[in-house]
Amino acid sequence: MKVTVVGAGNVGATCADVLAYREIANEIVLLDIKEGVAEGKALDIWQKAPINLYDSRTIGSTNDYSKTAGSDIVVITSGLPRKPGMTRDDLIETNSGIVKMVTENIVKHSPDAIIIIVSNPLDVMTYQAHLTSGLDRTRVMGMAGILDTARYRAFLASELNVSPKDIQAVLMGGHGDTMVPLPRYTTVGGIPVTELIAADKLEAIITRTQKGGGELVKLMGTSAWYAPGSAAAQMVEAIAKDQRRVFPVCVKLDGEYGIDDCYLGAPVILGKNGIERIIELDLNASEKELLQTSRTHVKEVMSVLDNLSK
Numbered sequence: 001m002k003v004t005v006v007g008a009g010n011v012g013a014t015c016a017d018v019l020a021y022r023e024i025a026n027e028i029v030l031l032d033i034k035e036g037v038a039e040g041k042a043l044d045i046w047q048k049a050p051i052n053l054y055d056s057r058t059i060g061s062t063n064d065y066s067k068t069a070g071s072d073i074v075v076i077t078s079g080l081p082r083k084p085g086m087t088r089d090d091l092i093e094t095n096s097g098i099v100k101m102v103t104e105n106i107v108k109h110s111p112d113a114i115i116i117i118v119s120n121p122l123d124v125m126t127y128q129a130h131l132t133s134g135l136d137r138t139r140v141m142g143m144a145g146i147l148d149t150a151r152y153r154a155f156l157a158s159e160l161n162v163s164p165k166d167i168q169a170v171l172m173g174g175h176g177d178t179m180v181p182l183p184r185y186t187t188v189g190g191i192p193v194t195e196l197i198a199a200d201k202l203e204a205i206i207t208r209t210q211k212g213g214g215e216l217v218k219l220m221g222t223s224a225w226y227a228p229g230s231a232a233a234q235m236v237e238a239i240a241k242d243q244r245r246v247f248p249v250c251v252k253l254d255g256e257y258g259i260d261d262c263y264l265g266a267p268v269i270l271g272k273n274g275i276e277r278i279i280e281l282d283l284n285a286s287e288k289e290l291l292q293t294s295r296t297h298v299k300e301v302m303s304v305l306d307n308l309s310k
Contacts, residue, residue, distance in 0.1 A: 006075065012229070014228075016030045022054075024233065030045075030061070072240065073114050076115065078095075078099065079119035091120075122144045126141065141268075142175070152169055155208055167186070169182070173294030179209070181209055239272060245270050
């Protein structure tokens with residue numbers, strides 16, 4: 001099993017480290033445009049293999065995509081963070097160009113790869129990768145739901161003073177303020193969360209989850225990396241080991257939930273073929289309304305990309 005992580009920044013390096021530590025792949029290629037960065041981080045990860053006792057080989061490359069050839073799974077984290085004075089449209093134009101270039105090179109050297117997008121804005125960057133690659137929607141997906149659900153579960157674990165291992169949850173929609181956590185599908189050791197927490201406290205946790213990325217930026221001055229990198233690695237593991245895990249991921253909806261041609265978070269089964277199945281939940285009227293609001297927002301962002309190509 002060969003996995004490539006494009007982008008050796010904090011998120012990409014964390015993803016590669018988790019993949020190596022958990023021996024998810026035999027070979028892990030870390031690629032970056034900055035001279036020596038990927039090589040250095042890959043070497044650092046390999047040098048702790050004797051300490052943490054794993055065999056996965058990590059290889060670094062500065063923009064040499066030939067070293068990624070034959071990858072089974074590719075994680076793309078490349079892109080620039082939004083800077084002061086930069087509009088949303090500016091960010092989309094910049095990062096879509098980066099993701100397009102990366103995807104073209106990946107497909108050239110690894111035409112059978114499954115692609116996982118972490119680059120932001122995530123929903124529209126997944127759209128860009130799908131357009132560029134020409135691959136089936138089951139093989140191009142975005143990492144957002146696992147991260148957002150993890151934050152939701154972590155906040156609940158803190159509030160309830162229980163292990164996060166016992167909390168299961170589903171979250172849908174776009175990656176941002178319009179994401180849709182679903183309390184009706186949230187359980188703690190099999191117990192509905194609504195039986196364990198007051199409605200106002202649950203609503204506060206949902207709001208905190210929706211703004212989870214912004215909270216970390218305010219604290220650190222930069223976006224998160226441990227949780228996003230680990231979330232991407234968990235997706236890789238589910239595919240590499242054909243675990244058939246049920247995870248919320250960003251996927252192109254074509255009729256599911258009454259939504260066409262839109263990249264939204266939805267629960268899926270992840271296995272060796274990528275997205276093995278999109279699960280359609282029986283949402284109530286309120287949940288459907290929230291999902292449609294999220295869809296409207298994401299389609300607006302997707303239209304920015306569409307207009308750039310005209």
